[in-house]
Amino acid sequence: MLAKIRHIPLFLGILVTVAMGISAIASGADADSGKQLAVKLCTNCHIVGGDQRGSDAVPSFSSMANNAIYSDNRLRGWLFNPHPPMPAIDLSRTEVDAIIAYIRSLQR
Numbered sequence: 296m297l298a299k300i301r302h303i304p305l306f307l308g309i310l311v312t313v314a315m316g317i318s319a320i321a322s323g324a325d326a327d328s329g330k331q332l333a334v335k336l337c338t339n340c341h342i343v344g345g346d347q348r349g350s351d352a353v354p355s356f357s358s359m360a361n362n363a364i365y366s367d368n369r370l371r372g373w374l375f376n377p378h379p380p381m382p383a384i385d386l387s388r389t390e391v392d393a394i395i396a397y398i399r400s401l402q403r
């Protein structure tokens with residue numbers, strides 16, 4: 296029993312470290328984390344890089360960045376509630392903001 300109690304501070308320390316790590320990831324609403332998300336979640340269908348070319352059926356991220364119809368509101372609304380053929384992707388608000396920041400960074 297005593298041995299277990301002695302481990303509590305260590306356990307709490309690990310908890311705090313993990314929690315800080317998670318919040319550091321979650322708070323990165325910047326283009327870099329958006330790019331990582333895009334590469335991980337969107338490349339199967341979209342051209343996410345600035346200089347690639349792809350099909351017309353699926354808009355590339357650089358075409359979105361350079362087309363005024365893709366406002367932040369439109370992107371945000373779409374990402375929270377996409378419709379077929381694009382699947383719903385479970386993204387947090389922070390992740391959506393990061394992806395939009397990344398798309399904006401492709402503007403020429």
Ligand code: HEC
Pocket residue numbers: 332333336337338339340341352353354359369370373374379380381382384394
């Ligand atoms: C399984 C394939 C697939 C994946 C994965 C996917 N998309 Fe799409 N996405 C599509 C298709 C297909 C369309 C075109 C839908 C249409 O025009 O009706 C589309 C359209 C869009 C649009 C345009 C919406 C509009 O207003 O016209 C945005 C923005 C978008 N996707 C963002 C993303 C982002 C960001 C990701 C990654 C988090 C992603 N997509 C992942 C297939 C996909």
